Amino acid sequence: MNSNIVPQNKHDLDACINLQAISNSELPLYFEQLLPWLQDINWPVALPVAEKLSQANDDLVPFINEILLGNDDIWKCNVIEYLIMKLKPQVMESALVEVVKIINSPTQSEIDEGVNLIAREAVFYYSHCVSSVSRRSLTSSPHTTHHALFIDRKCNGRFISRNEY
Template identity: 35%
Template structure:
């Protein structure tokens, strides 16, 4: 077991060695750093985003509260875009589903500018959500 759980938060966008270690831990082990890990999904073009997103996808059913706080936040629409891109296809959460539908059906002005509504509509269509 790692001595300091914060050592599992990647230090920069190229810190792949730290990100790769995440898969060795359970949600229970890492739950206190989940918000920090989610920050690495603010841009899926960062090298570290792929291994971090793979870990978070594996525990997506346990991080609904953290995901919802990002989707309801009106400060970072690009982050919302990536969160929907990663978790929209796999979520089983009715609360996350409901927020994705809200974004698709009645997006804010900024959600439209950043095309968050478009990615939400794509998820709705691919999952046959009404």
């Protein structure tokens, strides 16, 4: 692995320039080393790292889920707002499954830090960024594994996945 693409400190913008130059197929090799740079979005390297990670495919989702299931609520906020909301719609949809769980059953610390509110914004953003035609094609195919996210009025506006419906 080329360590010149992973920032060595919060001011290592040269590594960020090198990171932008790698192919998306090489990106999964660096997920574990890059995601911690989103723990503080004020670090100069955070946004360029998030920008590059947003080009990833579904193989990023398990790494995102690990963060969303963890205890660092600021990191969760940053990942939702600066990464998940920038992903391609199909990848975003996969990543939103854990986000919906935060909306429906937030911990007290997630409420205190506003993670549940940012999570709700992400789901609303997703619903607006994917046209109804695209959404229909994603969810109506019998071969798809994507989860359609929608509000069930019978559940008092609780977000649910197609599997729960």
